[in-house]
Amino acid sequence: MKSGSVVEALAALAQPTRLAIFRLLVVCGPEGMAAGQLAEKLCVSPANMSHHFKTLSHAGLIVSRQDGRFVYYTANFSVMNGMLAYLTENCCAGNPDGCSVPDNASLKCN
């Protein structure tokens, strides 16, 4: 994963509403949740939510699908995992003896 994409993903999650959206979608799993339902659950106006969805989508962290007149959003685990991998790699390259970073710092729900 490129450094720029990681920064974008971190920035997308570095906001209370968006972090809450993402975590809620992580819990929802593959079915996801409708935009309006998320808005109601988080007490945020639809317009504001839509802006946040756009930011998360652009970062690749969530994916949308239309179902009737509802739009369902789901968490995209692979980008999240790429971000986690980037943050944990090359740990303590200076003193490899005292260090063991697991390769499995990731969400495994795909």
Next chain:
Amino acid sequence: MKSGSVVEALAALAQPTRLAIFRLLVVCGPEGMAAGQLAEKLCVSPANMSHHFKTLSHAGLIVSRQDGRFVYYTANFSVMNGMLAYLTENCCAGNPDGCSVPDNASLKCN
């Protein structure tokens, strides 16, 4: 870890220079690196670096210690690990069968 602290840590890392600083310090391990050395390595002015150090310090991601006229910074793994734990917990609570999130999504260099 509180949601607010996680947002602060994510925001601290969601900037190219600061992400580079943190990753460099992760690689350096417990000895850390002097502020000026980091500035030179990343081609960023000392004043600008100082602001970024402040942001990272306030988020708890780095720690400073004075050594002579140098200030050494080191990565604080526990806050980083708290952030990773927060991001990976409660994964797929909706369909626990198909999900196994490792408990060890962390840096293990302390």
Next chain:
DNA sequence: TAAATTATTAAACAATTATTAAAATGACAG
């Protein structure tokens, strides 16, 4: 003590971000 080195702070500004309200789009039911 004075000068040099290392790092931080203060002030200013340009740029980005978050939020709101209003208008517009797209999908479906009658």
Next chain:
DNA sequence: CTGTCATTTTAATAATTGTTTAATAATTTA
């Protein structure tokens, strides 16, 4: 079609953030 519901877009504003320059603080060397 027409009207309604769900969501997005546009436009505007307030708030935050990143960078630069200049000034300040702390430490060491001469």
